[in-house]
Amino acid sequence: MVTYTLLALTCAFVSCTVICLCLIGSFYVPERERLPTYEWKPYPALFPVPPRVPAPYTPTTPNRRKYPVCMCLGPQLSDQMVELFEACQQQTSDLARKETCRTRLQKDIQSIYAVARLYLTGSSMNGLGCRSSDADLCLVLKGNNRPDPIHVLTVLQRLFKSLSYVERTQLIRAKVPILRFREKGSDLEFDLNINNTVGIRNTFLLRSYAYADLRIRPMILVVKKWARHNQINDASKGTLSSYTLVLMVLHYLQTLKEPVLPSLQRDYPECFYAFLDIDVVPEGPKRVPPYISTNQSSLGELLLGFLKYYATDFRWDKQVISVREAKALPKNNSKEWRNKYICVEEPFEKNNVARAVHEKIKFDAIKATFAESCRILQDRKDLNSILPVRAIINKESCRR
Numbered sequence: 396m397v398t399y400t401l402l403a404l405t406c407a408f409v410s411c412t413v414i415c416l417c418l419i420g421s422f423y424v425p426e427r428e429r430l431p432t433y434e435w436k437p438y439p440a441l442f443p444v445p446p447r448v449p450a451p452y453t454p455t456t457p458n459r460r461k462y463p464v465c466m467c468l469g470p471q472l473s474d475q476m477v478e479l480f481e482a483c484q485q486q487t488s489d490l491a492r493k494e495t496c497r498t499r500l501q502k503d504i505q506s507i508y509a510v511a512r513l514y515l516t517g518s519s520m521n522g523l524g525c526r527s528s529d530a531d532l533c534l535v536l537k538g539n540n541r542p543d544p545i546h547v548l549t550v551l552q553r554l555f556k557s558l559s560y561v562e563r564t565q566l567i568r569a570k571v572p573i574l575r576f577r578e579k580g581s582d583l584e585f586d587l588n589i590n591n592t593v594g595i596r597n598t599f600l601l602r603s604y605a606y607a608d609l610r611i612r613p614m615i616l617v618v619k620k621w622a623r624h625n626q627i628n629d630a631s632k633g634t635l636s637s638y639t640l641v642l643m644v645l646h647y648l649q650t651l652k653e654p655v656l657p658s659l660q661r662d663y664p665e666c667f668y669a670f671l672d673i674d675v676v677p678e679g680p681k682r683v684p685p686y687i688s689t690n691q692s693s694l695g696e697l698l699l700g701f702l703k704y705y706a707t708d709f710r711w712d713k714q715v716i717s718v719r720e721a722k723a724l725p726k727n728n729s730k731e732w733r734n735k736y737i738c739v740e741e742p743f744e745k746n747n748v749a750r751a752v753h754e755k756i757k758f759d760a761i762k763a764t765f766a767e768s769c770r771i772l773q774d775r776k777d778l779n780s781i782l783p784v785r786a787i788i789n790k791e792s793c794r795r
C-alpha cells in the first residue's frame with residue numbers, strides 16, 4: 396500500500412512537472428514578451444526530492460507492476476489496458492504543439508481584443524487526452540458587456556483566414572457556438588469557444604480526478620476508445636460526448652462499495668468553488684493530494700465492473716449521475732431531467748451533459764453496447780474481444 400501510494404504521488408508529481416515545463420519553461424521566447432498565461436507548478440511540500448521528468452514513454456512490455464494485478468481475471472486484461480494507455484496517451488510533444496499554437500493565437504487575437512486570454516481546456520489539459528485528441532480552447536473576454544459569441548467568432552474567423560498557420564476555419568452554430576480550425580499542414584484540430592468558462596472549471600476538476608489514483612487515466616482512455624469504436628461517442632450524432640463518458644466512469648468509481656474516488660468538490664470546496672475567479676481555477680488541482688483508496692481492484696476488474704454497472708445495475712429511468720455528490724440522485728420531475736433518457740449532472744452548472752441523447756434508438760444502442768461488451772468481456776477476458784487494440788495503437792502511433 397505504501398509503495399503504491401508513493402507511486403501514485405510520484406506519478407502526479409511527474410505529470411505536473413511535465414505540464415509545468417511545457418507551460419513555463421519550453422515556451423519561453425526571450426525576444427518576445429511572454430503572454431500572461433496560467434502557470435502550473437508541482438507540489439513542492441509533498442515532494443522534497445523532485446524525480447526526473449522521463450522522456451515520452453515507448454513501452455516494449457506493459458508497466459504492469461505499477462497497477463494492482465488480479466490473478467482471477469489473469470493479468471492479461473489489465474496488461475492490455477496499460478499497453479493501450481501507454482501507447483495512446485497524449486505525449487509531452489503533443490501538448491507542446493498545442494501550447495505553441497495557443498500562444499501564437501492569443502497574441503494575434505490580442506491585436507483585436509487587447510485583454511483576451513486563451514485557455515487550453517478539455518482532454519489536452521485534464522490528463523485524459525490521447526495523441527489524436529483535438530485541442531479545446533476557451534477565449535475569455537472580460538468586461539461589463541457580455542459579447543455575443545457568434546459576433547466574436549465571426550470577427551475571429553476573418554482574422555484566422557489571414558493567419559499563415561491556420562486553415563479550414565469553420566463556424567459551428569451549436570448551443571455553445573465554436574470556431575473549428577486546423578493548424579496548417581497538420582492533423583491538429585482546434586475547437587474555440589467564447590467565454591464558456593465552465594469548461595475551464597471542469598477541466599481542472601477532471602484533472603484532479605485523473606491524478607487522484609493511478610488507475611483513473613488508463614481506465615478512462617480505454618473506455619473512450621471502446622465507446623468510439625462502438626460508435627456511441629459522438630454527441631453531434633445523438634450519442635455520448637467524451638465529457639459525459641468521463642463523468643460516467645468517475646461516478647462508477649465513486650459509488651463502489653470501496654470507492655476508488657471521493658467527491659473532490661465535497662472534500663475540497665475551496666479548490667472547486669463554482670464562482671472562484673477564473674484566473675485561480677488552474678491552481679485548484681495543486682492543492683489536491685492523491686486519494687488513498689482501500690479498493691485494490693485491478694484495471695481489468697474495474698473495466699468489467701463499469702460495463703456491468705451500466706449494463707445491469709444503473710437505473711436509467713430513475714437515477715441521475717452526480718459526480719459532485721459522488722452518488723446517484725433520484726430523478727425528479729424538473730425540466731432538466733424529465734423525459735430524458737440519460738441524466739448526467741454537470742458538476743458546476745448542474746444541467747444535463749447527456750441531453751444530446753434524445754432519440755430512443757440511440758439510447759437503446761448505447762445500452763445494448765454496454766450489455767454486449769459486458770457479456771463478451773466476462774466470457775473472454777481479452778480486451779481484443781471488444782476493441783481492436785493493435786489497430787488503435789498503430790493508428791495513434793503514426794501521428795507526428
Ligand code: ATP
Pocket residue numbers: 516517518519521523524525528529531593594595597598636637638639741747748
Ligand atoms: P476528447 O479527447 O474526445 O476530445 P474531451 O475531454 O476533450 O475529449 P469533449 O466532450 O470534447 O471532451 O469536451 C471538451 C471539454 O468541453 C470538456 O473537457 C469540458 O471541459 C467541456 N464540455 C464538454 N461538454 C460540456 C458540457 N455539456 N457542459 C460543460 N462543459 C462541457
Ligand code: MG
Pocket residue numbers: 517518519528529530531
Ligand atoms: Mg476535446
